[in-house]
Amino acid sequence: MRLSTVFREAVSGLRRNVAMVVSIILVTFLSLTFVGTASLLQMQVAQMKNYWYDKAEVAVYLCSTISPANACPQGQASEDIKTAVTAKLNEDTLKPFINNFYFEDHAQAYKHFQEQFKGNTVAKYVTKEQLNETFWVKLKDPQKSQIVTETFTGFAGVEEVRDQRSYLDQIFNILNAASLAAIGVATLMLFSSALLISTTIRLSAFSRRREIGIMRLVGASNFYIQLPFVLEGIVAATVGSLLAGGAVLAIVQFFVQGVLAPKLPFTNLVGLPDALTVFPILVGVGVLLAAIASGSAIRRYLRV
Amino acid sequence: MISISNVTKQYKGAPRPALDDVSIEIDKGDFVFLVGTSGSGKSSLLRLMLREDVPSKGSVSVLGENLVAIASRRIPQFRRNIGMVFQDFRLLPNKTIFENIAFSLEVTGASRSKIADKVPAALNLVGLSEKAGRMPNELSGGEQQRVALARAFVDTPALLLADEPTGNLDPATSAEIMRLLEKINEGGTTIVMATHDRGLVDMARKRVVVLDQGRIVRDERGSGYVGQE
Known part of the structure; x- marks a missing residue:
């Protein structure tokens, strides 16, 4: 097994399916941005809870x-x-x-x-x-x-x-419910992006079915046949999740710290360190999601 | 080399089995023509030999592997010992001739030096050394089939299966492909070739296995397309 060959196949696949790759990038970008902001909201609620409970x-x-x-x-x-x-x-x-x-x-x-x-x-x-x-x-x-x-x-x-905590509890229950709802929506979006990735990869495999047939004919192992497709999904999703991480950083830096913080001087708002904690989680989730989705899609397609 | 006994292959929804209680033994170094009309079961038999399909009944053993019981992860390894040629060539359109042949070595994890060594040798065998950098669509049908042959033979497999390799070619080109196949056979590779080409079969005087409606109706050595009755 030569990795250079596998990478070459993956790159040629990416080049051939530009539109599909862009759609994977966009959908992972959007859903992971949502996941990122939802988890920052959770962090914000937890932080405010600590702050205000201490003052209560x-x-x-x-x-x-x-x-x-x-x-x-x-x-x-x-x-x-x-x-x-x-x-x-x-x-x-x-x-x-x-x-x-x-x-x-x-x-x-x-x-x-x-x-x-x-x-x-x-x-x-x-x-x-x-x-x-x-x-x-x-x-x-x-x-x-x-x-x-x-x-x-x-x-x-x-x-x-x-x-006083009894008053705070009401507020925090509402905030908490809102951020949990956001996480629920984010989970749904993640699920739909997983489905999109698997559909895209299956289409990509379908458009290359002749090549796959020839690969099987000459005795390429299933792993070798699958790897370029899985890599294709992973590369696209990684780009999407890096964009999502960047978006979350930008939201925190320019909106939360830039716009909200001056208006709410007595509130301890989430900052860049929090966003930087979320960043690797988003990329990890994106890559894992793509690997599982494209891997299972291609495996079903290649079943002998 | 190949041992098929009492094989029946029934496809779902088909009125009669594609293969009906077929038994055949093929020895190392044999050159066997599978002849018969369309739908007589030639391709089904080749598919079983390549383990693209499993029989509904009976046993198939190729190169010492029991193909009914083989684990699916061992199938790629098994296929590396078999070369296969088709009527429609099946070359990768976006790869050069050299890359097409190298591809079948690459997927098996061959080293660069092995590829640099074997591909030119295979191209030389089929007489296409000077066209290594061309794309498949720049070649004639006969040349494309020679590339397909080179790809099938590049790793010197013990067995070469050919499904109507001359079906799309004119008689002169067909004879050329046939000469190549005989040359490969002389090197010790067993060849099983399904064909309609009466002229080729009559000229070659090899072992002829005639299929009709999924049954073997004649199996004769040194025979022609019609038989000697």
């Missing part, structure tokens, strides 16, 4: 003038209650889990509310007393918020305990 705090809302009577039978929380909550937070049972905590009084809550709802009519009607005084608790491990929640739920003068 547990809010212990104290009873205000408008708190429902069933939660706050004794009305607005008194100074005694604030002292009791502070004491509880400083107790040995809770202290090891807490990084720090601070108290937000009516005035601060009002100020934050006005900032948050600037221009919204609700900001005009709300009074200081209606807003809860709150203990904001930052945990060492945000996963262990249950300890605080359990301690203060039903605590006299506490209206509600809320882990």
Whole structure:
């Protein structure tokens, strides 16, 4: 077996089927670009999750003038209650889990509310007393918020305990579903490109059936007959996946970092190192896909 | 060399078998004509000998290989010991004459030096040395068939199968091809040739096997196309 001969056959095949080769390149390029962006989206969601979960705090809302009577039978929380909550937070049972905590009084809550709802009519009607005084608790491990929640739920003068992560979870569930859907579509596209590769290779084999017949006649081994076709598929898919990798790098560099990053200064967006991690995966998937698709196509065609 | 016994080949959907209980022994160095009308089973028999097909019944043994039981991965190796020539030449149109002949050595993994050695020798044998660089479509039918012969013979196979090799050629060119085949046969290569060419068969006086409707109806040495009755 001489490899130079096999390569020569593969190159002549590529030259003869330019249109088909271009179609393989395009379809692997598109589907792998989709796969690449979908996986970067997954990375982005994971990164944001880490970032925001770390920032998430547990809010212990104290009873205000408008708190429902069933939660706050004794009305607005008194100074005694604030002292009791502070004491509880400083107790040995809770202290090891807490990084720090601070108290937000009516005035601060009002100020934050006005900032948050600037221009919204609700900001005009709300009074200081209606807003809860709150203990904001930052945990060492945000996963262990249950300890605080359990301690203060039903605590006299506490209206509600809320882990901010529960809000984040909703957002991340949506983002996660979106990126999973993207991966699903990408998988379908990969499947269709595998089918296209195998159809193309079979057509290529059909157009060279005379040569294949002669090769078999003179005793060429099946491996030797198949190799140029498999190489043809692999070369085309490699070009396509290199283009896809390049596209993913370009998207990250020019769109994510170039356009999005200046607009979202407080968000940690995926960068070139992430794209460079995805790059070899895309090329690997492309090559493997082409090898399997063209190999199985040609094997079925050559069955004696 | 070739031992075929009680072979029946029934193609799907055909009303009668292409070969019907055929038995034949061919020895090393034999030159055998397979004659008979179209559809008499000549090509089917050649296909079985090349292991392009398997019999429905019976056994086929060629060059010591049991072709009914041979593993499919061993078939290429087996075919390297057989040269095959067809009526339609089957040359690769995009390769030169030299490349066409070299191709059958290349696919078997022959070294460069072996190719440089054997291809000119084969071209010399068929008298086409000066046309090595030409493309097949620049050659006459007779020349193309000589190239096909050179390709079949380049690795000096023990057995050469020819399926109507002169079917597309005029009588003079046919005689030329026949002379080449006889020359190859004199070198010890066994030849089995299916043909319609009455003139060739009568002239050569070789072993003649006549097939009719898938059966062997005559098997005579030193005979002609019609027989001596």
